[in-house]
Amino acid sequence: MSLLTLDVSKCVHTSNKFAICDKCVQACPVQTIHLENSAISFTPSECVGCGGCNAVCPTAAYTLDDFNPMNYIFQFLEDEKSVLTCKDENFPCIASLSVEELLSVALISSEKITLDVGPCAECEIAKTNLAVINNRAEEVNFLLEAMQQEKSLNVAALNFEIKKESDTLSRRKLLSKEGVKTAITIKQQLQNEVDASDNNVKTHAVTAKDIMKIKEKTIPDRRSLLLMAMKRAKVPDIFHTISIDDISFVSQKDLDETTCTNCQMCYRICPTGALSSDHRGSKIDFNPLACVQCHSCHDVCEPHSLTLRKTFSLSTFFEPKIETLVRFDIKRCDECGNFFAYQGGEKICNRCRIEEEEAKELWGIQ
């Protein structure tokens, strides 16, 4: 049985109580994931270990103890395999791979990749996951065509058998090895099995350690893989612009500089560092290739100054550039000494002004 864990620090709800993301809740074929009051919960014994939640999570917040998508992909490519099938040992479900991962495999492999949906005919979770697999293949094929790559993913029901090692056999193999490392591995495996059979709902509370980790801006491994795959891809003759509805994992942004208050929330909350500024907060930069379309920056922008561009230019993958969305005139606040966006005439920053107004109200001063 697989053991699913959630890195709470990566879930966008941990840093932003206004976050709207519920992608993992929607993706889970056994409906064990719930989101209430910005906290994710699931029952370990109900999880079937398909990995579908992690594949849709923009920040890749989930892990399965017995499946690491990156390790699997590298081995798959090294072995020059061409069929992704859940009949393969240690591969839970095609839905465990995100659009980015499938696109990367298609771009890097010299083989034509087939997604074997043959086993879906007899699989309970295929009711949810088969549509997911087909939609992802459609998105990947659309992008490959729009980027003029002579590649495509094939979806087919194959009569494909890969001999799996039986549990007894692999356990026997494990037990035949000697040494402390093996003993630790066996102990960990047994512990994982005990944890995975837990029938209680596991609610993921936020700890001080999670709060500290939020500050680390990182892009998921799958994004690094895609950027590597894109470097190997043929540069198209024409760079097409596609609708944002046709690409699920990156975005381009527009910012209305007349309404933006330079509150700094969007780039402070951005989990990947796609949005950033300089030490004085004098501008907002945007790197589309680091954006994971988590929507957090939009959710937190009170004046709705930041908007999702309706289109996405595929040139972004081949000629990456960081856009400056807005620049501010910067002045030091006479009260707190911090820099603030100067509109003209103000002597103190917005925060000090609000504090001053609140203090006046409290003391009944006009």
Ligand code: SF4
């Ligand atoms: S691994 Fe699959 S079954 Fe388990 S919680 Fe995630 S989506 Fe649900």
Ligand code: SF4
């Ligand atoms: S960020 Fe990931 S874990 Fe959090 S709600 Fe969204 S999909 Fe689920």
Ligand code: SF4
């Ligand atoms: S730019 Fe916005 S949507 Fe993109 S990763 Fe950052 S917070 Fe998420």
